[in-house]
Amino acid sequence: MAGQTEPAFAARVWQYQKERFPVFKHGALIAAFSSSAVCMSALLRGQQAFPEPAAFAVGFVVLFGLFLQLRISDEFKDREEDARYRPERAVPRGLVSLGELAWLGVAVAVIQVVAVAVYFPLLLVLLALAAGYMALMGAEFFVVDWLKPRPFVYMVSHMVVMPLIDLFATACDWLVMTGRPPTGLFWFLVVSFFNGVIIEIGRKTWAPAMERPGVESYSSAWGRGKAVAVWLVSMVLGYGCALVVAADIGFFIPVALWLGAVGLAMAVAGRRMVRAPDERAVAALENLSGLWVFSVYLALGIVPMGVAVWL
Numbered sequence: 226m227a228g229q230t231e232p233a234f235a236a237r238v239w240q241y242q243k244e245r246f247p248v249f250k251h252g253a254l255i256a257a258f259s260s261s262a263v264c265m266s267a268l269l270r271g272q273q274a275f276p277e278p279a280a281f282a283v284g285f286v287v288l289f290g291l292f293l294q295l296r297i298s299d300e301f302k303d304r305e306e307d308a309r310y311r312p313e314r315a316v317p318r319g320l321v322s323l324g325e326l327a328w329l330g331v332a333v334a335v336i337q338v339v340a341v342a343v344y345f346p347l348l349l350v351l352l353a354l355a356a357g358y359m360a361l362m363g364a365e366f367f368v369v370d371w372l373k374p375r376p377f378v379y380m381v382s383h384m385v386v387m388p389l390i391d392l393f394a395t396a397c398d399w400l401v402m403t404g405r406p407p408t409g410l411f412w413f414l415v416v417s418f419f420n421g422v423i424i425e426i427g428r429k430t431w432a433p434a435m436e437r438p439g440v441e442s443y444s445s446a447w448g449r450g451k452a453v454a455v456w457l458v459s460m461v462l463g464y465g466c467a468l469v470v471a472a473d474i475g476f477f478i479p480v481a482l483w484l485g486a487v488g489l490a491m492a493v494a495g496r497r498m499v500r501a502p503d504e505r506a507v508a509a510l511e512n513l514s515g516l517w518v519f520s521v522y523l524a525l526g527i528v529p530m531g532v533a534v535w536l
Contacts, residue, residue: 234325241315241326246296255292257519259284261526262394262413268474268526269407270399273533280397283344290333291355291390297330298363310439345401351393358386376446377455380425387421388414409473412466413525419463420518426456427514432502449502453495456510460488460517467521476529487513487520 232240242248263280300307300316301323308317315321334356341348362383365372372379391414399406430444430452443452464484471480494509 237321238325238329241321244315244320245300246293251292252289254515254519255289256285257522257527258391258417259288259394259397261522262391263398264526264530265413265470265474266395266398266407266410267402268530268533269409269413270403272402273530275530275534276398276402279344280401283340283348284394284397286340287337287352288390288394290337291359293333294330294356295359295362295386297326298359300326302363302365306439310437344397348393348396348400351389351396351400355386355389355393358389362386376441376443380422380443384418384421384425387417391417409470412469412473416463416466416470416521416525419459419466420521422459423456423463423514423517426452426459427511430456430498430507430510432498432504432507435504435507450499453498453510456514457492457495460491463517463521464488467525470525471529474525474529476524476532479528480524483524484517484520487517491517 260281263276263284267274267276304316304323307314312318316323316326337352338349341352361367366382372382395406395410395413399410426443429442430449431442432444433449436442436445443455446452447455467484468477468481471477491513494506494513498506498510
């Protein structure tokens with residue numbers, strides 16, 4: 226109507242986050258991720274006291290920013306498909322523009338750089354490594370026509386960013402304290418790769434009634450059975466790597482039991498998704514993906530460090 230004014234940028238960004246990057250939901254998972262990485266690094270070094278608060282703060286601020294920037298990058302990367310097949314999304318319907326999101330991403334980058342430079346400038350190298358790989362992802366590694374028809378290769382190439390992000394988070398401890406990564410860190414980074422795969426497949430495996438023309442999903446690309454199989458295999462492989470890490474920090478049995486219980490629930494949910502796919506089965510797959518990742522990071526960093534400090 227005449228006389229109406231466009232909502233303020235802050236209000237539109239707040240609505241955008243509700244739809245595309247819920248800050249509280251994602252923030253809790255990112256806080257578990259970053260805190261676990263810092264604690265895990267300290268545990269692998271043999272430290273039995275919580276690292277300094279600044280390590281946790283910088284890890285969280287940078288990782289939250291990186292995941293937000295990944296979301297913004299996806300908005301650019303998927304703009305044509307969204308405009309054609311998902312016009313209800315925030316960008317194609319005009320809630321926010323790509324230009325506004327670009328400026329938001331730049332503002333976040335400034336905050337990240339300042340936080341890292343004040344805390345420990347050498348960390349900027351690892352931040353640049355993660356950010357550089359994210360830029361390649363945004364450009365689809367300059368082989369988009371080759372990648373798109375190969376969903377498995379596409380997924381793997383994009384999930385490599387998870388260990389790079391995790392490397393930065395752990396370095397908020399080990400780079401500052403010793404200057405070299407602790408023994409056993411490799412397996413923790415591999416765990417983060419499989420966690421990324423689990424989240425990715427869990428949120429893009431749908432029931433037949435939920436599939437949409439032009440909208441990519443692993444259930445449509447591979448078939449529902451294969452998508453669930455890859456999801457479960459990723460869980461099992463991640464579980465195995467997590468047990469290696471748990472053994473290194475003397476927390477094998479609790480991790481084996483805890484993650485084993487969550488893994489069993491995932492197996493049950495996967496079986497239901499294959500046999501009786503509906504919206505509830507889809508929701509269970511996505512929710513259990515998040516629960517698995519949250520549990521892994523609690524069990525491999527925060528909880529064992531808390532036990533070590535308490536005892």
